[in-house]
Amino acid sequence: MDRNEKDITVNTENVESDGSTRRTFIKGSLAVGAALAMPAIITSKSAQAAGHAAAVKVGHLEDLSGNLAVYGVQKDHAAQLAVSEINAGLTLKGGPVGSGGLGAFGNVASKPPLMGVGKGDLNYVNDGGGRSKEAVTFTEDDEILVDSGDDGILGRPVELINLDGQSNNNVWQQLTRKLIQGDKVDCLVAGFTSAEREAIRPIVDQFKQLYIYTNQYEGGVADANTFCTGAICEQQVIPVVDYMVKTFGPRIYTIAADYNFGQLTAAWTKATAPLVGGEIIEEEFVPLSVSDFSTSIARIQAAKPDWVFTLLVGSNQSNYYPQASAAGLEYPMASTVNMAQGYEHRRFSAPSLNRMHNCVNYIEEIPTKRNRDFVQRWYKMFPNDPYIGQMAQNTYFSIHMYAKAARLAGTTEQEAVKKALESGMSIEAPEGTVFMEPATHHAGHYIRLAVADAEHNVQFLREWPMITPWWLHRMGVNLVGKKEYKQYIPDEDPYFTMFGK
Amino acid sequence: MEIAPLIISLVYQALTAGAFLVLCSIGLMIVLGMMNIINLAHGEIMMIGAYVASLLVTEGLPFFLTLPFCFLVGVLVGLVIEFLFIRYLYSRILSALVLTWGLGLIIAQGALLIYGPFLPSIKIPFGSIEYGGFTYSIYQLFLIFVAALLVALIYFILQKTELGLKARATMQNPEIASTIGINRKKMFSITFAFGAGLAALAGGVLAPTTTIAPFMGTQFVAPAFITVVVGGATNIITGTLYSAGSLAAIRTPIGMYLGSFAGTVGLFFAALILIRLYPNGLASIRLFGRR
Structure with missing residues (x-):
């Protein structure tokens, strides 16, 4: 059972109003920090009041300047939003087995059909009535951001250390070493291009650093220390x-x-x-x-x-x-x-x-309520942003997922958190339910086929509520049983x- | 496939690539060729031109009317940079290089802070025409025309006007030029500002074909420097034309048959060989007699 399920009736009114003043404060202090690519510290009021608890450090490395800044700035903002929510005592729903497992939308009849004994054919006693386009086969949670029952992570405030990789692989390696050895981050969230990821992965493995790669990419990374939350081929x-x-x-x-x-x-x-x-x-x-x-x-x-x-x-x-x-x-x-x-x-x-x-x-553009809420929360914190891209959302739910895993593990000790991430957990992200597949360290995603028309409006032609990352299974990868550190x-x-x- | 449409397509591609190289390098050629200043902020000045175009188009000005403003803003930026920094560094090539590099970083990062990661793109004017299975962007044809026009204009200014004569005299020998009453400080200042204005104008005309972003300058700087170095500084006009022409003529057929990667490799390889064969640049080849 999800530990947050009991807290579902959170007073959203309060959270909103309280959150917005805090957000204003956070926004002000962060705008400068992010702009100059300086480390920014976000702490919750209650945690500050509590005083001494050492911060949980989330290292975030993305390109805030150079050819790839367009993506990096979005991801940086996503990290700030997630950390500010965690520090405000909020979490995305989900956990081991998720809030009800792998949710799926679909067309259903208004009542389940009632079947009788057939003679050479199926005998509908009652066919359940007309099919509904509105219904879902599993109830979707309208409100996915709920009270975490925690201050920050395990009562400790979360500190986001966000650095600028400058679209330069050498800088990426230097800053990764700084985050791991200097700042001793509890979790590293980083990487846009595959070249950047492969540049820093040997360093990650050298120090057994818990590392979350949030980009969509070509797939194939089987690494005991790395969790890939983006979509793959x-x-x-x-x-x-x-x-x-x-x-x-x-x-x-x-x-x-x-x-x-x-x-x-x-x-x-x-x-x-x-x-x-x-x-x-x-x-x-x-x-x-x-x-x-x-x-x-x-x-x-x-x-x-x-x-x-x-x-x-x-x-x-x-x-x-x-x-x-x-x-x-x-x-x-x-x-x-x-x-x-x-x-x-x-x-x-x-x-x-x-x-x-x-x-x-x-x-x-995903039209679901949970995404509309997410989009509103985002633009409240970053009113001048041009767009929320795929990887920004991945970074957002990934940091929430890290917080959940640490709470489940009861510690930020990295090996324990990695085990918690391998517990078969799902998280209710703005896209839909995301499932962290334990054996491959990749995520099952809600996939939609989007198409732009001549006016650049977006339409969704097809939806696959859950596509699991199956290819590494084919290759015999099971990181729970056998640790590996390569890319297939x-x-x-x-x-x-x-x-x- | 018929051979005539293919040849026409290749010629179009080569001219397009050549025009791109000319537009990228023309402002740099003036500054480097005449003043011996390696201006690493060249790409950022082109970016400023594109930003001016995008911002004015967003304000409702038709795209073509923004181009004079691109040039003027470029000239202003050039005057300021020259007045504040460059004039102290005329005999110090490497100091100027480091300084302009730093300026470029500041300008690009400043644009990111002020305007965010992108400005609205400009719709490419005109449409396209089709011939023999290939289509041609009319705006690209226009860019070829603009590149030719700019080269002709610079030729006219340098060779046929008194200003051009004074500029050339100053660049060749500042001391002697000043003894015959030419204000060399003023000439340097005008030349640098003109180069910056051309760069910003080129940035403006190329803006519809590119992403208008803070670091867009980087895509122009490498081609610009290759063109200038291959062309050489002995004669701006012939240097630019020979260099852009030969590089485009090599890159296009290779790219067409073997793909962009091979085309890019071909371009660099050709640059390597040309620099080896003509260390003073292609401008040192005497084709039309007079240099």
Whole structure:
């Protein structure tokens, strides 16, 4: 049973009004701290009054400047929001087995059908009446942010130490060492690109640091110290490629950022396309520094695909969209990153992102009540932010998840918290229920297929209430039973070569 | 595939790439080529141009009317930087390099603090035309025209006006120039401001094709420096044209057949070979007799 379940009837009125004054204070003190990339300390009033309890340190490292600042600033704000909520005595619902396990929306009849004895066919005594689009198969919690019954974490205030990685892998390594050895953080939340993650993971493993990587990525990291809370290829690539092949046709042109994320996600696409009847007719890898796409556009036109799979990363590469649109390139597009991370549909004039499809675990436009509440809380704290992206939401629930795990463990001792994170816990995030899968240290997500139209409005075409991270299971990974510290790649799996042509 | 549309597409791509290199490097070429100042804040001045364009478009001004403002703001920024810092560093190349690098960081980070991670993008004007299976952005064709126009304008100013003559004289030998009554401080100041104005104007015209963000300058700086170094400083006009032309002509076919990665490698490799063969830059090649 979830320990917070009993506290469900929290007086939201009080929490709101109390929270907002505190937020104003926090916002003021943090705006400066975050802006200068200086460590910021958030403590709750009650904890300050209580006095001496040493803070729980959450280290947060993201790019607040450079080519990747667009994503890092969002994630930094997410961390601040989560920590301020934890210090205000709030938590997201969930816990081992979650608040009722894996919640799922769906169409149900108003009453369960009543079945009688049939003769050669099913005999409905009562078919339950018309199907309802409103109902859910499991009651969704409207209010996911509830009283934690705790001050900060285990009565200790949470201190967020947020640093700027400057979009530079060397700086990432230095600052990771500082956070682990200097600040001795209890939990490290960090990493945008896969290059950044792989740059710091050896340091994380050297010190057995509890590390949460909140980005969506190519998948495959099996690391006893690392918990990956972003969506991965089996959750994003296969559903969207399946939809695109069936809707627009089998011929796929992949244009991807030339580093480990782009290369490996493209490899996933190539490997899984034959499973759903697709075929990669051309793959092009673009260095991160490239910002002039005339040649790529002409190549795509020469290849004449049915649709284009774009895995472009960073400010420079997002120039592709306006340039392709101005050149009259009108192929349908799919991606695992664009729109949900860099909100290209908000930044670029319509119709540059027309017919862009992406299977996301989060995007600001999700119309559920819990997400609308989250969006409101966010903009109350950061009124000038342009967008809440997929990874910002991941960072937000991940820090709450860390707090829950520490409470469950009864300590911030890192090995104990890692065990608590392996307890099969779920958390009610703004996207829906997220399940931390113990054996692979990856998250099961609520996946939605989002598409932008010619005016850049967003629509959700399909929903998968829970896609579990299954591929590392295929590879025999069980981090609970056997500790590993490597990243598996699609080439290691005979499954993929089996179907390739 | 038919051969004619493909060739036309390749020519278009090469001209587009060449125009991009010219626009990136033109302001830098003036400052480096004439004043021997390595201006590492060049990308940030281009960013300022793009910011001016985006902010004014958001205010409701038509995009093309924002371009004069981009130039003027660039000139103002150039005057201020020259007045406060650069004039003390004319004989100290490395000090100027470090100083402008720091200035660039301050300008970019300042833009991030003031305006956040992005400004609204500008819709690319005009549409596209189609020929033989390839489509062409009319705005990219316009950029080729702008690049050519700017080169012609600079040629005119430097070669045909008294100001240009004085500027060239000052750059060649400041001491002697001042003995014949040229105010060298003023000439340096004007030249730097003009270079900055051109950079900001280039940032403005390129703005619709890019993400308008604080660190957008980095995407222009590398191509700009490669173009300038390959071109050499002996003659701004021929240096820019030869360099941008040859680099684009090498990059485009490689990129078309082997992809962007190979195209980029090809560009760097070509730059390497050209610098090795012509250490003083392509401008030192005498094609039309007069240099």
